Amino acid sequence: MMEEEYQLDYFRDHGLIRKICTSCANPFWTRDPGRVVCGDAPCESYTFIGHPVFDPHTVPEMREAFLSFFERHGHTRLERYPVAARWRDDIYLTIASIADFQPFVTSGLVPPPANPLTISQPCIRLNDLDSVGRSGRHLTLFEMMAHHAFNSQERVIYWKDETVAFCDEFLASIGADLTKISYKEHPWFGGGNAGPSLEVLIGGLEVATLVFMNLGREKTTETPVILDGDPYYPMKTRIVDTGYGLERFVWASQGSPTIYDAIFPTLIDSLIHEIHLEEFLSTQEYAHILALNAKYSGLVDIQGSSLLQMRKRMAYTIGVSFEDLQKVIVPFEKLYTIADHTRCLAYMLGDCIVPSNVREGYLARLVLRRTLRTMYELGIKTDLADLIEMQVKASGDQTFEQSTDVIREIVHNEVDRYRQTLQRGSRIIQKLASAYRKKNRSIPVAELITLYDSHGISPEMVRDIATQEGSEVELPDNFYSMVAGLHAQADSEREIPLEKYRDQVAGLPPTKKLYYEQTDDIEFDAGVIDFFDGYVILDQTLFYPEGGGQPADTGLLITTEGMIRVENTFQLGEVILHQTRGSVLYRGERVKGKIDEERRRSLMRHHTATHLLLRAAKDVLGTHIHQAGAQKGSESSRLDIRHYKHITPEEILRIEVLANQMVTEDSLISIKWEERTKAEQKYGFELYQGGVPPGKEIRVVRVNRDVEACAGTHCRSTGEVGVIKIIRIEHVQDGIERIEFAAGTAAIYYLQHLEGFLFEAAKAVSVQPENLPTTVQRFFTEWKEQRKEIGRLQKRIADLEIAHLETGKVGEVPVAVKTMIGTPSELVTIATGFAERGGVAVLLSGNERVHVVVASGNPKVHAVAIVQRVCQVLGGKGGGTSVLAQGSGSRIEFLDKALEEGRAAILGELNAG
RNA sequence: GGGCUGGUAGAUCAGCGGAAGAUCGCACCGUUCGCAACGGUGAGGCCGCGGGUUCAACCCCCGCCCAGUCCA
Numbered sequence A: 001m002m003e004e005e006y007q008l009d010y011f012r013d014h015g016l017i018r019k020i021c022t023s024c025a026n027p028f029w030t031r032d033p034g035r036v037v038c039g040d041a042p043c044e045s046y047t048f049i050g051h052p053v054f055d056p057h058t059v060p061e062m063r064e065a066f067l068s069f070f071e072r073h074g075h076t077r078l079e080r081y082p083v084a085a086r087w088r089d090d091i092y093l094t095i096a097s098i099a100d101f102q103p104f105v106t107s108g109l110v111p112p113p114a115n116p117l118t119i120s121q122p123c124i125r126l127n128d129l130d131s132v133g134r135s136g137r138h139l140t141l142f143e144m145m146a147h148h149a150f151n152s153q154e155r156v157i158y159w160k161d162e163t164v165a166f167c168d169e170f171l172a173s174i175g176a177d178l179t180k181i182s183y184k185e186h187p188w189f190g191g192g193n194a195g196p197s198l199e200v201l202i203g204g205l206e207v208a209t210l211v212f213m214n215l216g217r218e219k220t221t222e223t224p225v226i227l228d229g230d231p232y233y234p235m236k237t238r239i240v241d242t243g244y245g246l247e248r249f250v251w252a253s254q255g256s257p258t259i260y261d262a263i264f265p266t267l268i269d270s271l272i273h274e275i276h277l278e279e280f281l282s283t284q285e286y287a288h289i290l291a292l293n294a295k296y297s298g299l300v301d302i303q304g305s306s307l308l309q310m311r312k313r314m315a316y317t318i319g320v321s322f323e324d325l326q327k328v329i330v331p332f333e334k335l336y337t338i339a340d341h342t343r344c345l346a347y348m349l350g351d352c353i354v355p356s357n358v359r360e361g362y363l364a365r366l367v368l369r370r371t372l373r374t375m376y377e378l379g380i381k382t383d384l385a386d387l388i389e390m391q392v393k394a395s396g397d398q399t400f401e402q403s404t405d406v407i408r409e410i411v412h413n414e415v416d417r418y419r420q421t422l423q424r425g426s427r428i429i430q431k432l433a434s435a436y437r438k439k440n441r442s443i444p445v446a447e448l449i450t451l452y453d454s455h456g457i458s459p460e461m462v463r464d465i466a467t468q469e470g471s472e473v474e475l476p477d478n479f480y481s482m483v484a485g486l487h488a489q490a491d492s493e494r495e496i497p498l499e500k501y502r503d504q505v506a507g508l509p510p511t512k513k514l515y516y517e518q519t520d521d522i523e524f525d526a527g528v529i530d531f532f533d534g535y536v537i538l539d540q541t542l543f544y545p546e547g548g549g550q551p552a553d554t555g556l557l558i559t560t561e562g563m564i565r566v567e568n569t570f571q572l573g574e575v576i577l578h579q580t581r582g583s584v585l586y587r588g589e590r591v592k593g594k595i596d597e598e599r600r601r602s603l604m605r606h607h608t609a610t611h612l613l614l615r616a617a618k619d620v621l622g623t624h625i626h627q628a629g630a631q632k633g634s635e636s637s638r639l640d641i642r643h644y645k646h647i648t649p650e651e652i653l654r655i656e657v658l659a660n661q662m663v664t665e666d667s668l669i670s671i672k673w674e675e676r677t678k679a680e681q682k683y684g685f686e687l688y689q690g691g692v693p694p695g696k697e698i699r700v701v702r703v704n705r706d707v708e709a710c711a712g713t714h715c716r717s718t719g720e721v722g723v724i725k726i727i728r729i730e731h732v733q734d735g736i737e738r739i740e741f742a743a744g745t746a747a748i749y750y751l752q753h754l755e756g757f758l759f760e761a762a763k764a765v766s767v768q769p770e771n772l773p774t775t776v777q778r779f780f781t782e783w784k785e786q787r788k789e790i791g792r793l794q795k796r797i798a799d800l801e802i803a804h805l806e807t808g809k810v811g812e813v814p815v816a817v818k819t820m821i822g823t824p825s826e827l828v829t830i831a832t833g834f835a836e837r838g839g840v841a842v843l844l845s846g847n848e849r850v851h852v853v854v855a856s857g858n859p860k861v862h863a864v865a866i867v868q869r870v871c872q873v874l875g876g877k878g879g880g881t882s883v884l885a886q887g888s889g890s891r892i893e894f895l896d897k898a899l900e901e902g903r904a905a906i907l908g909e910l911n912a913g
Numbered sequence B: 001g002g003g004c005u006g007g008u009a010g011a012u013c014a015g016c017g018g019a020a021g022a023u024c025g026c027a028c029c030g031u032u033c034g035c036a037a038c039g040g041u042g043a044g045g046c047c048g049c050g051g052g053u054u055c056a057a058c059c060c061c062c063g064c065c066c067a068g069u070c071c072a
Helices: A007-012 A057-071 A095-099 A160-175 A244-253 A259-263 A267-275 A278-282 A286-296 A303-320 A322-350 A358-379 A384-395 A404-438 A445-455 A459-468 A478-484 A501-506 A597-621 A649-664 A676-683 A745-764 A767-802 A824-836 A863-873 A892-912
Strands: A016-021 A027-030 A117-124 A141-151 A181-186 A188-190 A193-195 A197-202 A205-216 A225-227 A230-245 A523-532 A533-538 A555-558 A565-571 A576-580 A590-595 A627-631 A637-642 A670-675 A698-704 A706-709 A722-732 A734-745 A807-809 A815-817 A839-846 A850-855 A877-880 A884-889
Touching: A007 A160, A016 A259, A027 A839, A057 A117, A057 A141, A095 A117, A095 A141, A095 A230, A117 A193, A117 A322, A141 A244, A141 A322, A160 A193, A160 A197, A160 A205, A160 A230, A188 A205, A193 A230, A205 A244, A230 A590, A230 A877, A244 A259, A259 A267, A259 A322, A259 A698, A267 A384, A286 A322, A322 A358, A322 A384, A322 A404, A322 A555, A358 A384, A358 A404, A384 A404, A404 A445, A404 A839, A445 A459, A501 A523, A501 A565, A501 A576, A501 A670, A501 A745, A590 A597, A597 A637, A597 A649, A597 A698, A597 A706, A597 A722, A597 A745, A627 A877, A649 A722, A670 A676, A676 A698, A722 A745, A734 A745, A767 A824, A807 A892, A815 A824, A815 A892, A824 A839, A824 A850, A839 A863, A839 A892, A850 A863, A850 A892, A863 A877, A863 A884, A863 A892
Parallel strands: A815 A839
Antiparallel strands: A016 A027, A027 A181, A117 A141, A141 A230, A181 A197, A188 A193, A193 A205, A197 A205, A205 A230, A225 A230, A523 A533, A523 A590, A533 A576, A555 A565, A555 A590, A565 A576, A627 A637, A637 A734, A670 A698, A698 A706, A722 A734, A807 A815, A839 A850, A850 A884, A877 A884
């Protein structure tokens, strides 16, 4: 980045001078001629601790000070966006204030909601998770106070000088001494954009970053700037992207040891009490350690692996033993972690994220479980839901959509579930440990990987428990990368079948989409624009292409020659392709199109019904209900929703009734194109249920109380949907429930189908359908009882049979070789009973196949040997154990010969020994 | 979205091709003034569901359902 970028008139006019940091060699601007270092970590330690650089502010006071300052200076104040980035499909969580305006506002496609604007945006970043609580400054959730100006070629709002002027003025307004501020030059790039940037430093702390985004990766005719090997081109929109860390401002205004002490005073106080850490605070020695640790913690960058080294260096720096430092610091770090994580969770859950094992839900669960682990380690018994509720209250519950009751329920669910996982885990480990102890081996790494990957048990936990059990564990340093290796298999790239035609259609005029204007029509006239490989492109069409979970229309194209079947319809760019088979069309030819009416009407009913069901589910289950996917069909459709527990049968009934009530209200469905930003401000991000559509304008579909951005075809009024019948609820994956349903005539067909089963089943047991449940119940119970009775009878028959089963004796050994009537299992019972009295039995039975059972009560006689010889005669096979063997053969005509063979075999065995 | 692990008695789990087992819990009997403990006896299983292979499947193969878990 070029040096001239930072040569601002403002700096010159206000007496700021450019210097080079003697520590890191980076350039910075300051009013203080004596300053030699840039003021950033690690060049300078925290000097504001104990010596605040701003007038004292609480979090709400500071936020208000900032927002109202910029409001006074011509900015429009915006409400914060949710921490779940629902308007984007490339990130799960809002990571910066500028993320609110990506990608459409920043690209210049959509005008910003206000210009210039100011906002205080809560952001969640989980990449520094290990540093949270330890560094004294890292947070999982922080509020980025910002003012943004979007400069277009037509309209320039302001640029660098004004931005720096605002910064100075704002800092002065909260009591900063401007001579203590330094502006460090810091070229910025990330997320495909770049530009010059200034870091604002005071008291050794970076409190804000002023980014002047003017470069992008999108290729233009202008000369690119090369950054980190990549070319960046000047952008049409130049954006002032500032970020003032709210929590850091509050911290610097209070000069407390850590950022956590500044922003969570109440929560930390109560936790300190709970685990009796006051003694550390009241002892002068410990208080001293804490203060020094805080001061120097800014200097060190924490990486998980080098933590130990860092801590040793820190102990050396502040002149205490490593052990003493650990003893004091560790509990506080954990405390801070809990304070931070619970606020992060308050925002995640408050903004309707549902914990699960996928997407942002997974991140919520990750943070929640981390919090629980830390609480267990510290011995904190307080209900996590209480802590989170405190954070919700502290942040102001009106900022959250989710009700506190639901948040509490979700947390309790998660706590329960985690406890169960841990219990299950320790049982598995104990079993494993004792198994390996018996083998006198240590638990191999392969087992650890399985435990972690499949059961969520950390290797540390395995080591702890296994050690208690007296077993050894091999735990390699690169354990987690070994696990990662397991998942490293690259997912095969999915081929998009139409991609090869993209260039071919690029030059064609966009197809006019009649299906949006003439929603009720089924016939249209059109001219053929192009034809290739069976794909027809028309100047206009009623055929709806596959999209938004709605399948494509099928139908006919009628020419002067005849009729052509349209089997599928796709959209490629702005052109719609009709897939046909077995005919040829010519450019310029006129055709008449006719879509399959019944199919289309059914799809429309199902699509509108999807919106109604989503609304109904939201009413019944809570505001967090959000569509996770949908597939419409003409016979039945599916709606996947995010929810934190299984939907109960009662809830299903209520949702169904509610949806059908909205049908009977027969309200008109309104569809109109609205400007994206305006629609977002008007309806909120609940608009985006089926993904985020591209473009400046979005198609807003209002069905009863449901408002969504949707590209599908819909009925004219809810009444046209007809009856909505939920067919089943499926649990697709953790946190996602699938509602399968039918609408209109399809629902009637389904009910008739269902009734068919009922009548058939009732007929089979000869009862009225309403008696079916009790009858089936009775039959099942009776069946079980009779099965037991049969067992008892078999045993009695066996006893009777055994009494006169003997067909002879070989020496002292009673022998029974005979045919009898009975199932193989009966034969087994009888033969075994005979063998228990020291005898040897060979029993045969059967009509089409001969079953052979041999039981031996004599150690000389091996049952398998006998059964094999007998079965061979019968043309079959068999096997078993030395005392009981079974087999069969198909050659009934050799029955007598088989009996003969059995006798001979026994004789042979007994005489041999 | 991609993996992995598991589903056997009320609970926790063995078994893993040749008649369904253990421990705890439960019921009853004994011991006891009574309880606990102990001894004895017993009840309790569509071995998740549906196909297939086999003389024979809880066990092997395929599909499905359910639960858990890791990664993106």
